Amino acid sequence: VSVLPFLAIAFGAAAVSLLARANGAVSSAIGIAGLAGAAIAATTIRAGDTLTIGGSQLAGSDYLRLFALLATVAGLVLAVVGLATTTHRHAPGVLLAGIGAAALALALPDARLAVMVATAGGLTGILVTIVSPATPASVIVAVRELRAVAIAGLLSILAAAWLARPLDALAAQPEVFGLAYLGFAAAVAIRFGAIPFHFWAARLADAAPEVTLPVLLAWGPAAFAVVALAWTDQSVSPLLLPLTIERGLVILVGVASILLGSLAAWIQDDLEHVVGYTIVADAGVAILGLAVLSEDAWGPARSWILVFAMVRSAFAGWVVAVHGAYGTRRIGELRGWAMRTPLLALGLIIVAAAGIGWPGLLAWDSRLRLIQLTVPGPIGLLILLGAVAPIAIYARLLAVGVGPPTDHVTAGHSERPNWPAPLPSRPMRGRGGTERAFERTSHALGGSLDLLWTVPAGLRSNRSLIAGVLVLALAGLSFVVAAGGLGVPVAAAIPAQSAEPTGSEPPASEAPSGSETPAGSEGPGATAPVSAAPSGGPPVEPSPSAVPSAPAPAGASSPVTSRPPGPAPSFQPLPTF
Amino acid sequence: VNLALAAITAVVVGGAIVAVTARDARATLLGLLVVLLGAPLLADPLPGPLPIAARMVAAFLAAQLIAAAIRGEGAAGEGVATSGSRLGWPVDALAAVAAAIVGYGTHGLGAVPEGPVWAQVAGFAVGALAVGPIVSGRDVLRLGIGSMLLLVGGSLVRVGLAGTPSELEQLIMSGLVIGLGGAIAVIVAGSRAATGRLEIGGEAARSLAFDSAAARDLLRPVGGTSIHLGRSRPTGDAGGSSGAARRRPSLDPDLPIDPGPDGQ
Numbered sequence: 001v002s003v004l005p006f007l008a009i010a011f012g013a014a015a016v017s018l019l020a021r022a023n024g025a026v027s028s029a030i031g032i033a034g035l036a037g038a039a040i041a042a043t044t045i046r047a048g049d050t051l052t053i054g055g056s057q058l059a060g061s062d063y064l065r066l067f068a069l070l071a072t073v074a075g076l077v078l079a080v081v082g083l084a085t086t087t088h089r090h091a092p093g094v095l096l097a098g099i100g101a102a103a104l105a106l107a108l109p110d111a112r113l114a115v116m117v118a119t120a121g122g123l124t125g126i127l128v129t130i131v132s133p134a135t136p137a138s139v140i141v142a143v144r145e146l147r148a149v150a151i152a153g154l155l156s157i158l159a160a161a162w163l164a165r166p167l168d169a170l171a172a173q174p175e176v177f178g179l180a181y182l183g184f185a186a187a188v189a190i191r192f193g194a195i196p197f198h199f200w201a202a203r204l205a206d207a208a209p210e211v212t213l214p215v216l217l218a219w220g221p222a223a224f225a226v227v228a229l230a231w232t233d234q235s236v237s238p239l240l241l242p243l244t245i246e247r248g249l250v251i252l253v254g255v256a257s258i259l260l261g262s263l264a265a266w267i268q269d270d271l272e273h274v275v276g277y278t279i280v281a282d283a284g285v286a287i288l289g290l291a292v293l294s295e296d297a298w299g300p301a302r303s304w305i306l307v308f309a310m311v312r313s314a315f316a317g318w319v320v321a322v323h324g325a326y327g328t329r330r331i332g333e334l335r336g337w338a339m340r341t342p343l344l345a346l347g348l349i350i351v352a353a354a355g356i357g358w359p360g361l362l363a364w365d366s367r368l369r370l371i372q373l374t375v376p377g378p379i380g381l382l383i384l385l386g387a388v389a390p391i392a393i394y395a396r397l398l399a400v401g402v403g404p405p406t407d408h409v410t411a412g413h414s415e416r417p418n419w420p421a422p423l424p425s426r427p428m429r430g431r432g433g434t435e436r437a438f439e440r441t442s443h444a445l446g447g448s449l450d451l452l453w454t455v456p457a458g459l460r461s462n463r464s465l466i467a468g469v470l471v472l473a474l475a476g477l478s479f480v481v482a483a484g485g486l487g488v489p490v491a492a493a494i495p496a497q498s499a500e501p502t503g504s505e506p507p508a509s510e511a512p513s514g515s516e517t518p519a520g521s522e523g524p525g526a527t528a529p530v531s532a533a534p535s536g537g538p539p540v541e542p543s544p545s546a547v548p549s550a551p552a553p554a555g556a557s558s559p560v561t562s563r564p565p566g567p568a569p570s571f572q573p574l575p576t577f
Numbered sequence: 578v579n580l581a582l583a584a585i586t587a588v589v590v591g592g593a594i595v596a597v598t599a600r601d602a603r604a605t606l607l608g609l610l611v612v613l614l615g616a617p618l619l620a621d622p623l624p625g626p627l628p629i630a631a632r633m634v635a636a637f638l639a640a641q642l643i644a645a646a647i648r649g650e651g652a653a654g655e656g657v658a659t660s661g662s663r664l665g666w667p668v669d670a671l672a673a674v675a676a677a678i679v680g681y682g683t684h685g686l687g688a689v690p691e692g693p694v695w696a697q698v699a700g701f702a703v704g705a706l707a708v709g710p711i712v713s714g715r716d717v718l719r720l721g722i723g724s725m726l727l728l729v730g731g732s733l734v735r736v737g738l739a740g741t742p743s744e745l746e747q748l749i750m751s752g753l754v755i756g757l758g759g760a761i762a763v764i765v766a767g768s769r770a771a772t773g774r775l776e777i778g779g780e781a782a783r784s785l786a787f788d789s790a791a792a793r794d795l796l797r798p799v800g801g802t803s804i805h806l807g808r809s810r811p812t813g814d815a816g817g818s819s820g821a822a823r824r825r826p827s828l829d830p831d832l833p834i835d836p837g838p839d840g841q
Contacts, residue, residue: 054628054744112735113746119728120753126760134767136777142764143720143777147711150724150757154704154731161735162686176687 002049003060003107006041006068009034010100017093018127024089028079031092035076038096042068042103058107062491063302067226068103070306070481071219074313075099077474081317082211084324084463090127091209097124098215102223111160111231115187118224119153122191125216129207141207144200148190155187156228163235178246181236185250185290188228191221192283193276194257205276210320213272214313217279222305225286229301233495237293250291251374255383257284262389266396271319271329278315278390282308282355285367285387292373299493300366300373306492307363307482311355314471314478318347321467326412331400333408338401340414343468345401350475352394354482362484413464420457423450582619582695589615589733590673590702596722597706598669600661602647602775609722610640612703613754616729620741621693628747635751639725639758646765647718659775660716662709669706676705680737690738697737704730717768718775721761728757 013034020027045065051058075095082091101121108114122145129142159180186197193201201217208216236243261281268274286308289301321344322337323329338345357364367387371380426443430436459466481488592611599605613636617629624632647657662669680701684694703726710716710723732750736742742750768775 054746054748056743056745110746112739112742113749116746116749116753120749120756123753123756123760126763130763130767134771136768136771139717139764139768139771140777142760142767143717146721146724146760146764150711150727153753154727157728157731157735161739164739 001051002044002046003058003064003103004051006038006045007100007104007107009037009041010072010096010103013037014093014096014100017096018090021089021093027089028083028092031096032076032079034096035072035079035092038099039069039072039076042072056113057109058104059109060107062487062494063226064103064106066306066486066488066491067106067223068099070310070477070486071099071102071215073477074214074219074310074317074474077470078211078214078313078317078320081320081324081467081470082209084321084467091211094124094128094212095215097121098212098220102215102220105223105227110164111227111235112157112164114227115153115156115160115224118191118220118227119149119156121220121223122149122152122216125204125208125212125220128209128212128216129204137203138207141200141203145204148193148197148200152187152190152224155183155190156224159184159187160231174241174243177236177239177241178243181232181243181293182246182249184228184231185246185253185287188221188225188290189250189253189257189287191224192257192287193217193221193280194253194283194287195260195280196253196256198257198261198280201276201280202273205272206270210272210275210316210323213275213279214309214316217276218283218309218312221283222286222309225283225290225305226302228290229298232290232293233295233298237295241293243293247291247293247374250287254284254287254291255375255386257281257287258383259284259386262386262393265390265393269331271322271331274331274393275312275316275319278355278393279308279312281387281390282312285370288370288374292370294373295495297370297373298495299489300369302492303362303366303484303489304370306488307354307366307478310478310481311351311363314347314351314475315355317471317474318344318351321347321464321471324467325414325464326408328408331397333406335400335403336405336409337412338398340405340409340412341464341468343415343465343472345398347468347471347475348394348397348401350472350479352391354475354479355394356388356391357482361482362489363482366489415465415468417465418461419454420461421454423447579621579693579695582621582693585615585618586677586695586699586702589619589699590677590706593703593706593726594666594670594673596726597710597719598662598666600658602657602659602718603644605659605718605722606640606643606647609643609725610636612726612729613639616699616733617747617750619693619696619699619733620736621696622741624741624747625744628742628744631748631751632754635754639754639761642755642758642762643718643721643765646762646769649769657718657769657775659718661719663713664709669709673702673706677702680734684737686738691740692737694737696733700730700733700735700737702730703733706730715776717764717777718761721757721764725754725757725761728753 013030017027017031017034020030042065045060045068047060047062047065049060075092079092079095098121101117101124105114105118105121108117126142126145129145130138162176162180188194190197193204204216205213258281261277261279261284265274265277265281268277282304286301286305289297289304292301319329322334322341325341325344326334326337328334338348354363357367359365359368368384371383371387374380375383426446428436428439430439480486589612592608592615595608596605596612597608599608614633617624617632623629649657677698680698681694684690684697690697707723707726707730710719711727732742765775768777771777
């Protein structure tokens with residue numbers, strides 16, 4: 001039940017904001033108020049809280065609460081920062097709808113439903129992709145986006161349906177499981193715009209407003225990836241299938257995205273492209289999580305997904321603020337930006353620290369773990385180098401920022417505080433203490449009025465300062481998440497549970513020894529089993545994952561075997577910040 | 578053989594053939610509507626009345642959104658025309674029949690199916706018909722219709738494999754259909770506002786081929802808030818000199834109606 005208020009606020013405010021789009025100010029105000037309300041409602045989501053609607057379940061979880069809270073806070077900051085620069089009147093509504101759809105997908109334990117919701121959420125981006133006035137190029141970008149979302153949706157719907165039934169008499173088990181797994185992984189890669197499926201995503205960075213990029217390219221696909229992780233953890237991983245070729249292909253896509261995404265981000269001159277390709281590079285690490293096919297990847301992959309979505313949101317916020325301050329996104333025209341907007345410079349340094357990390361930080365450890373699990377050895381180290389290559393991009397941006405300012409930067413808005421009108425001075429005339437007290441009170445009232453009428457103009461003339469403060473706050477929050485704060489590693493390590501079996505499905509077979517059933521069936525957003533650490537306390541080793549939803553196929557000759565009982569190697573949660 | 582389901586399958590596949598082969602946009606939309614109305618009935622047991630009603634309402638709403646985008650006159654002063662199927666309807670029909678036979682023969686895809694064979698038959702046929710517009714379409718309406726058919730086909734195969742969806746799943750599918758309809762409508766209206774046609778030329782696509790730099794016509798003006806964007810009329814647009822550009826429909830305030838060269 002605790003999920004419902006969040007969903008109601010998110011979808012309700014999104015609908016009202018989009019319906020009121022004829023009046024842009026009202027639409028933006030409703031959208032921003034909705035984001036704030038949704039952020040508050042997200043804090044009330046409780047783990048283990050389930051609700052049955054129409055024969056299916058909605059379930060709350062710690063991971064869902066974190067995901068929804070962080071996404072709405074990031075969306076709120078981006079929407080407010082966007083008011084100071086170029087954005088789109090649909091942006092707050094689209095942010096709300098996208099985040100709401102992502103949260104709903106995570107709240108649905110049944111992957112068949114979750115992928116449909118995630119697909120519908122992907123469609124919201126089209127509302128902001130076609131710029132105004134419409135151009136053929138923007139229409140083409142929207143068409144590519146629609147095609148990518150539809151194909152990813154088809155692949156995931158088929159994969160989820162294929163394995164969501166008794167498979168005892170399955171004719172060719174490894175092939176079937178391999179195809180379904182490959183289809184779902186391809187769907188995730190398409191939604192992330194991973195290389196070589198990046199064609200649509202690359203131009204989306206041009207067409208969509210900067211403030212919506214994190215939701216369109218990171219948060220929405222991230223929910224899709226979490227659903228895929230839960231599905232593989234329940235339906236494919238427990239069967240220990242020899243899916244060598246399929247896993248190899250997924251690893252190839254992940255590695256290509258990491259290396260080529262970082263390279264593409266380096267050669268870009270447009271900041272939105274840089275954001276887009278760094279998202280692609282980070283998404284490659286998340287895709288590696290799908291290739292592990294072991295419960296060892298569960299915690300690191302879900303931790304990394306939260307970390308990278310949050311860090312890229314902060315980076316996008318920095319781009320929005322820079323664009324608003326100097327009116328350009330071209331790196332070559334931004335020389336000297338750091339000297340005139342030092343808060344943004346500090347924000348970029350924090351974003352860089354959160355995105356790259358160091359040993360001991362959740363961002364670093366989870367990324368390293370995923371790479372080690374898929375590509376061990378020296379090649380894995382090379383991939384790790386590629387994954388941290390964006391440090392060169394941050395260094396380049398900072399180096400450009402300390403140079404002599406260009407005309408764009410000189411003419412832009414600095415963070416220096418200023419006020420649009422001088423405050424009048426009132427000399428004291430009273431003689432006695434009472435007179436002076438009366439005078440001071442009157443001056444205070446008059447001074448308040450003098451301030452009040454200039455507040456709108458004051459906000460406008462200090463918009464770079466306000467944007468800098470907001471971006472700094474978002475960067476700080478992203479660092480907290482990257483460091484493992486807010487209970488991210490504990491929430492991410494809690495295993496998912498399968499949906500309640502329907503009447504036509506046989507009971508799940510062979511739960512691993514030691515697995516625990518939480519109070520209620522919960523979604524891919526994960527659950528709160530008995531072994532979960534108390535909030536704020538030290539993390540504990542999670543219970544072995546995954547009660548497989550698909551029963552182990554019978555037949556001695558079958559190469560398919562179920563996971564052997566006994567304690568499986570489990571992910572060691574990283575220390576909290 | 579369940580004759581009722583077989584008949585519904587024939588209607589759904591027929592609607593899909595019309596949707597991808599017709600040149601009149603209204604006929605295309607009618608074909609799509611038939612598919613959307615018939616698809617929820619391809620289940621055994623049938624869903625309850627409320628889920629079916631939700632799917633029907635979603636089908637009509639999606640069709641209405643698309644209809645608003647294709648309203649008005651086309652380039653020749655007639656109804657809006659799509660490029661239609663380049664292969665012709667007999668080829669598409671045969672491809673659909675072939676896919677339907679494959680769907681019939683592979684019911685369950687290797688395991689015991691929980692849904693009717695006719696759902697998988699229709700799903701394979703509809704999915705096969707969607708491939709052409711998705712892969713080769715420059716016509717945005719056909720491409721949008723193809724996307725819709727692709728997802729409806731996938732949902733039909735899902736019914737054939739895993740049985741009748743739950744009520745919540747039907748509700749979510751209804752939302753997906755409405756969302757797709759809205760997305761198609763926005764894209765179609767954008768294309769007509771930009772070029773006056775449903776087809777987007779190769780020149781625009783070529784300008785997006787190499788992405789080392791931002792495409793100039795995708796950049797937005799800077800320095801203002803979003804609330805002022807879209808209030809101005811388009812200037813010097815590619816389709817501005819065409820008579821077809823008159824009274825372009827606009828679902829979205831961001832896509833203003835172009836009065837045409839004579840200001841009417």
